[in-house]
Amino acid sequence: MDAMTFNDVHVDFTSEEWALLDRSQKGLYKDVMLETYWNLTAIGYSLEDHNIEEHFQSSRRHGRPERSHTEEKPYEDMKCGEAFAHRSSLRAHERTHTGEKPYGCNQCDKAFAYHSSLRIHERTHTGDKLYKCIQCGKAFSDQNTLQRHKRTHSEEKLYECNQCGKAFACHNILQNHERTHTGKKTYKCNKCDKAFTQRYYVRIHKRTHTGEKPYKCNQCGKSFACLSSLRVHERTHTREKPYKCNQCSKDFASQSHLKRHERIHTGEKPYECNQCGKAFSIQDTLRVHERTHTGEKPFECNQCGKTFKLHSQLRIHKRVHTGEKPHECDQCGKTFACPSSFQKHKRIHSGEKPYGCNQCDKAFAYHSSLRIHERTHTGEKPFKCNQCGKIFSQPNSLRIHKRTHTGEKPYECNQCGKAFPYDSSLRVHERTHTGVKPYECNQCGKAFGYHSHLQRHERTHTGQKPY
Template identity: 35%
Template sequence: MDELYNTCRACAKDLNSHKYLNAMNKVNIFEAPDIAKKLASCISVELSLADEYPKFLCECCYQKVNDFHQFREMCRESIQHFEELILAKKSLFSEDEVPISILEDQSRSLTRVNELNHLEDSSVKYQDDLEKQTEVDDYNKKYEIENAEYCEQVMSTPNVHGHDENNCDSDVVELNNIRRVKSEKTSLKKLSDCETKIIYRCDICPSRFFVEHRLIAHKREHEGLMPYPCTQERCTKAFNRRSALARHLRQHEGYSFQYACDQGGCDKVYKHKPTLVMHQRKYHKLGPELKTHICEICGKVFKTTTMLNDHHYTHKDKSERPYACDQPKCMRRFSNKDKLKVHLMRHAGIKNYVCPHCGMRKTTMNELKVHINYHTLERTWPCRFCTHICNSSGNLKTHVRTVHERAKDYACRYCERTFAKPDTRKYHEMTHTGEKPNECPECGKRFLQPAALRTHRKIHQRQGVHSSKAKKCEKKTPAQETVLKNAENTEY
């Protein structure tokens, strides 16, 4: 077993030999940044820590994997560059004078553009490619059958005109030429249809689309919204996929999607069948066993390799995270694009999700769900060390970390003090910089923390109440005015 683990996963060389005794000459696949993802894309096989394969690469194979990844990215950039050059060159020719070679290149470039713009719909693209390949295979089979039938017909025809086998071959060649010309005409016609399609361009980023609804959905993502909103009145739901929206619209029409678990003693009901299947696999042990991916550093278990690879960054320095914020004076880095996207939405002040109870706005749907739970208390998270009960899993982690573990992981950038919470550190650092971002709209006084501003505004509210009472006291009732007049008359 030790011999298996001490070999290179790619070339199967023994890493314990005299050539590989140096520890720098072997690389752990799951510890090196992004090497597991690069190797998986290179060999088209999912990698997992739970498998029994070797976990190391030799220095040579490690370099080859990086070279392959760089080569693939270079090819993608070249395709985009050539596509722009070809489209520019196309404008020099009229539609009737475009050479066939350029048309073929444009057809390839259009295909590449379509692939780049529809990567997320990989399942649909795969199905389309499969149908196209099936059509090509059917055409080839039909062509071979017709060709064979034609040869048999020619060979069985009496040699009236003195045709021999060479003449039959020439007839077959002529037939092939006719078919090739027809296929070229068909391809040119398809290309002309493709050229007449309108390309919809995003005015925010370089993305392009052949369908308008894809562009509209894409622009909604720039605004921090779900791409496909419900079109029914008074329905605020939105979805990530168009198929999910279509399913939701069918529910408006009266269709019911209920998938109940048929196992004894289980009353769970789900809206989606895959969720039911996952429930049965997890709790009733039906179907294949769920794969688990374990962190070799801390032992945490994750459902997918993507989640595990994202977790690996928690054990590394923050400077190694691949996605950096491009906003000025912001040094934050993130482990994936989705986290960076949410962070940029916070910079832009985008808060599209509104609480129905208090009107507070949130940036993401998950944040809104956590906030709504403070109103409804549908779920609670009790502490296992004390009687404290939290309203979210994040608050429970913070409670355990700060109260029971007494951890202070957040250090001030200006002094040696450390803090248990990032918000506490943020307000402390403002004492160094002199910032007071919270301003009173009544008197203009500024405060460090929002809580201090709220306390200050209560003073203005009390003053407003007292002033209104004083004004009421100053006003005299008609009866009081009559008594005063009578008193004045008696004096005279």
């Protein structure tokens, strides 16, 4: 391998920045750099720098002989013949053959071949970011990510796609991009056989099986399976919306939400169902649609075994068991388990009727109410009684009608026990106990318990004889 200088594998702090670090941070920085140095030499890099002795003067105290200056390499790997100056470097190198990963994370089940790799991984839990970009001040948890980030300033994009010409700063990002042309999904989940274009997505997907959520919000304690989801969530506390649409100036908390929104302007629908050809602007919507063909319901309730197409449906369903109703109306205090039910309820207070009939000027608070109303124009009656063939425009009307066949009387008077097939019939009957007479003649003021009785009475004023 080509020789590298020490400055290629470490980040210089300015004297002011170094002064701001406490003793533990300085010690951690030195430890990490020392580990990086020895591990790079273990896998064959030659680090040449006249300042290495100054940076690593503490290595003598730990008993490492100064063979890096003499180029003496007495420790040889019997498998590949590579030689090393230190026994520890040979041992670290041997793991490339054995696959041994002796350094395990005590917060999750991940393991690593090198202690430095473990230290870098642990920062995903602690949030430590030691490597700082000297141009923009952005900090990173590992050196490689910093080096990739630096290319955003230099605009160095060495890796070009040979199909569309798009260039990328990192080779692995190019590889991921190329799969958008091939559709190749090389990384498969070993539990459900679901395939992905990137290894990273498999790791995140596996957490849907394990339930692991390693990323925790330090403000509300909510946990997430994916770091990017935590970052987006944190903006619900800060109200930060850094991504702006350049067509309508609407702001968004995440870049993915902005991209999705932009398709409203462009009309782009890049995700197509390979069974029916239907296209979608959002990939998640395509995945949900595909389940209409496969019948797949991957989300199962661990209490009753009921399965769902969407994880959000499972989450809402679980509230049936827990009794949780997190959505509370601030006007009447009524609570709801389902956000859509809550949104519908709010229209009772606001009077909002967003669903307008395009044949008359009538408007409705609910889409289902609009659909039922439209049948008064079309004459459509899609609900048929399977016993007598009578048809109805509403499912509720069919349900009530079926009681004429079954004799079912679900509405019972709690005073005399008499039962009725309809709720309205029970309400009329209850007036025989309460004496309530809600129907009043507007000519003489006489009141009646039933609307039919009022109609009969009104004929004494009008002289009408309809029969």
